[in-house]
Amino acid sequence: SQTIHQWPATLVQPVGSPLSLECTVEGTSNPNLYWYRQAAGRGLQLLFYSVGIGQISSEVPQNLSASRPQDRQFILSSKKLLLSDSGFYLCAWTLTSARGGQETQYFGPGTRLLVL
């Protein structure tokens, strides 16, 4: 069965510090991978998605970046964190179905980031 891991679970960082959040998926090959941010009491904001190694699509211009160095690894980074980067960061994966779509998406446990 497939599992998705995210770490760390919680992170407190000062403004201006760098960030690296990691997501890995087990039990599947060539998944689509996604990074979302969820502010308190708000919906999901798609930040990046990737359809393959080295392929990153950015949804929202900001001081975050993403990389996919391996098939089942997705990394979210920042060189200098802002207060507004605080939130709940979720990684998700899908597999392309026989119909060619990404109909079901599965989420990781999330990383709670607090920037002070």
Place this chain on the structure above:
Amino acid sequence: QKEVEQDPGPLSVPEGAIVSLNCTYSNSAFQYFMWYRQYSRKGPELLMYTYSSGNKEDGRFTAQVDKSSKYISLFIRDSQPSDSATYLCAMIHQGAQKLVFGQGTRLTINP
């Protein structure tokens, strides 16, 4: 206008009640519809997935899709305090890479 509209609530009902959660959408190309349940401080969990118009039942949960009205619903029968969570609808059209989510409805079941 957002592609997917979902009343954020909060919605509070007594234990045992039937709960109805709803989303409307504007893009008639959407073909696949999902409901996620998210407990506080956890990642969303896929609850129901439907492809066509009509009903799909899984235990106490029923997902309903009305493509002609661009309206989807999730019904919870015999609601339990453990059903207290935020429920998000999501949808996607064939060939797309990204789901479109509703804002989520926060639901509390009172014992």
